[in-house]
Amino acid sequence: MTIWIDPPAWPAHGRLWSHLISDTAIEELHAFAERAGLPRRGFEGDHYDIPQERYSQAVALGAHETSPSNIVRMLQDSGLRLRKRKGEKGIARVLGVGFPDNSRADIDLVRSALPTPDTATFAATVYVRERSGHWLAVWSPRRQEWSAPGGWRESGESPEQTAIRECLEESGIALPAGVLRQVGYERFYPLADTTWPIGDGRFLAVYRADITLDRPTLNGPDGEPSRWMSSADFLAAVADSWWFPMAETVVTSA
Structure with missing residues (x-):
């Protein structure tokens, strides 16, 4: 397992930047970044952006120098590249995420205000926050977990309509x-x-909705409870889910 860095050559915010990666595991990359005192906000899903003034420190701590093209190749070879x-x-x-129907997939979680490709979007979810800051959590008997409301699109629906319908149901x-x-x-x-199981579908659209009511009454299906949770309680309830990084990003964003 090795940490790699390319020379500072990418201009942004009035300085040059490097890319810091692991060729094996994101956990190793986070551990190195913590030792180097790098803020988590510099993480871009498969690499850290490193300002030019921190380059020498990263190398001194053990990051191996390489070219930008090698950085991309190693991410691709490792399966860690996030597009x-x-x-x-x-x-x-x-x-390697597994699902109840025995299908498996690698999954990118991306923060974005850009719409997903319509014909390739098979599902949608919405994180709902009420006025006092509590989040709507629903229980899925099929997945045996708490989550934000969401599900698969039905014929003729837009992703937004799917999110609205699923929240109501x-x-x-x-x-x-x-x-x-x-939001992603x-x-x-x-x-x-x-x-x-869903043809060419590849994207699940993620929305956020902030409503002006204080913990309105919930009325979900029988046997499928829903409740309002504080930010801390919601994140604790979904901490073991593969999509937790998305939930954390949405819940902790303004």
Whole structure:
């Protein structure tokens, strides 16, 4: 396992930047960044952006110098590369996620205000916060976990309409269309041994809705409880889920 860094050559915010990666594991990369005193906000899902004044320190701590082209190649070879569009921020890349139907996928979690490709978007979810700062959590018997409301698109729906319908069905909360704003997406890469159950769908759109009521009454399906949780309680309830980095990003953002 090795940490790699390319020379500071990428201009932004009045300085030059390097990319710091691991060729094996994101956990190793985070551990190195912590030793180097690098802030977590510099993490871009598969690498850290390092300002030019921190380059020598990273090398002194053990980061191996290499070229930008090698950085990209090593990320691709390791399976850790997270693709994103301009203006987006990578949150995490999660490998080998298994689902109740026995399908498996590698998944990119991306923070973004850009819409997902419509024909490739198979599902949507919405994180709902009420006026006093509590978050809506619904229980999924199929997945046996708490989550934000969400589910698969139905014929003729837009992703936003899916999020609104799922929220109503799972909690009784009716969201007006104008309250939703896109905050990210999950992009799925089915693994070779998996028969993907939803055709060409690859994207799950992630929305946020801030409502002006104080913990309105919830009325979800029988046997599927829903509740309002504080930010800390919500994050604790979903801490073991593969999509936790997305939840953490949404809940801790302004």
